[in-house]
Amino acid sequence: MFRKADPDVQIKTPEQIAKMRAAGQVVARALDALRAAVRPGVSTLELDSVAEKVIRDAGAIPSFKGYHGFPGSICASVNEEVVHGIPSADRVLSDGDIISIDCGAILDGWHGDSAVTLAVGQARTEDLAMMEVCEESMWQGIAAMVPGGRLGDIGYAIAGHIAENGGYGNVREYGGHGIGTQMHMDPHVLNYGKRGKGMRLREGMCLAIEPMTTIGEHHVVELDDGWTVVTRDGGRAAHFEHTVAITAQGPMVLTAREDNRDKITQMGFVQPTW
Incomplete structure (x- = not known):
């Protein structure tokens, strides 16, 4: 069914990439709904319900729910929580918070996985600056996803942008991953690395690129x-993620949202179906 770049790395056909884009569009719609729902006074469990409804109404399945026992359809990580925050009725958002929302969906056996960090109400300037650097580091990592490149090029681009733009913390214990018929597959994608080192990138690889800054x-x-990951010093954190396919013409963002359209054009990436 799949060509192999490595014993554990799926190489997708254009038809399979199209199916992953369909799953990615479900995730994109869920994140759009969550962006509209985030406000002071809403609980992270309420946000979880919003996402699950969008996903199931599309005929898809939440990737996260039940994954190794995880109870939610999203990961909702607030302020110093970096990733894997468990949705709760007791966690109510307040003005000035920031929340990282990670969302995944399975459609026809294919996965999409994406994350955003959003400000709640009136954001702190320092939070917005850190969030902007995190998101742009993701785009820089995606730009390195070209046939013939190396896995280390992605991490090098991410880490370089973070270091050169405010010197924020770059979380090293977690990173991106291969994705396709499973949510987490080989290869693991570090958010730091050496240019020209690591596995060679090939057309048909699909990776989730997800930097985390603090x-x-x-x-x-x-x-x-057993889930929630927090900064050790209590500093706030941001997390952005897209699922991306490597094509002969360059990266294609499979979880692209409408608000990403201009950025994708600016970066010169392959346009996904909209």
């Missing part, structure tokens, strides 16, 4: 709930 030190710790 205000303060990059060190993180997992809480006793």
Whole structure:
């Protein structure tokens, strides 16, 4: 069914990439709905319900729900929480918070996975600056996804942008991943690396690119709930992610939202179906 670049790396056909774009569009619609729903006074469990409804109404399945026992359809990580925050009725957003929302969907057996960090109400200037750098580092990493490149080129681009634009913490314990018929597949994609090193990138590879930045030190710790990852020093964190296919013409963002259209054009990436 799949060509192989490596024993554990799927190489997708154009038809399979189109199916992944369909799954990515479900995720994009869920994140659009969540962006509209984020406000002071809403709980992260309410946001979880919004996402699950959008996903199931599209005939898809939430990737996260039940994954190794995870109880939510989204990961909702607030302020110092970096990733894997569990949605809760007790976690109510307040003005000035920031929330990282990670969302995944399975459609016809194919996965889409994407994340955004959003400001709640009136944002702090320092948070917005850190979020902007995190998101742009993702785009720079995506730009390195070209046939003939190396896996290390992606991490090099991400880390370089973060280091050169405010010197925010670059979380090293977590990173991106291959994606396709499973949510997490080989290869693991570090958010740092050496240019020209690592696995050769090939047309048909699909990767989730997801940098995580912090205000303060990059060190993180997992809480006793076995999921939520927080900064060790209590500094706030941001997380952005897109699922991306490598094509002969360059990267194609499979979880692209309408608000990404101008950026994709600016970067010269392959236009996905809209």
